[in-house]
Amino acid sequence: MLQGTQNFMLYGFIMFVAGLGIPIMAALNGGLSNKLQNTALAAVILLFVGFCIALTYLFTTSGLPKTLYATGTPWYFYFGGCFVMFYILTISCVAPKFGIANAIAFVLLGQLIAMVVIDHFGFFGVKQYALDYKRLTGLTLMIAGIVLVLSKPQQS
Numbered sequence: 074m075l076q077g078t079q080n081f082m083l084y085g086f087i088m089f090v091a092g093l094g095i096p097i098m099a100a101l102n103g104g105l106s107n108k109l110q111n112t113a114l115a116a117v118i119l120l121f122v123g124f125c126i127a128l129t130y131l132f133t134t135s136g137l138p139k140t141l142y143a144t145g146t147p148w149y150f151y152f153g154g155c156f157v158m159f160y161i162l163t164i165s166c167v168a169p170k171f172g173i174a175n176a177i178a179f180v181l182l183g184q185l186i187a188m189v190v191i192d193h194f195g196f197f198g199v200k201q202y203a204l205d206y207k208r209l210t211g212l213t214l215m216i217a218g219i220v221l222v223l224s225k226p227q228q229s
Contacts, residue, residue, distance in 0.1 A: 096177045102161065103169040112166045119161055150197075178219045185215055 098119075106115035131138070160180070168176040189212055195201030202208070 106165040
């Protein structure tokens with residue numbers, strides 16, 4: 074097996090596991106939000122736990138950072154947390170009312186559209202991949218899959 078193929082498989086598996094965690098996190102934090110009757114507090118708790126884990130990872134893998142800002146870094150690179158916070162607040166509030174499958178499916182739809190636009194134009198300095206016929210076909214099939222997953226069985 075080629076080194077590139079091994080990395081692809083490893084990275085694919087890691088991201089698959091991360092993907093498994095998204096609906097679990099949505100269900101857990103949505104449940105916490107309902108129990109506490111406070112979406113913002115549930116989000117703060119989730120982020121605090123995540124912050125503690127991230128700090129532990131930072132200090133055990135690379136030690137104390139030398140700087141928080143690298144020269145030439147675009148200012149907007151520091152605002153990814155805004156999207157994380159928006160996701161956490163909305164999934165915690167909406168998913169318990171809308172259903173985990175519905176909420177995650179629409180999140181996935183947004184991710185699919187954003188990923189092809191970001192890749193096609195090379196936004197944020199990522200490697201550019203044109204939206205060709207094959208990628209558009211794959212995107213269409215994935216969207217069709219979301220529609221099929223969301224279709225509810227007939228009640229008898």
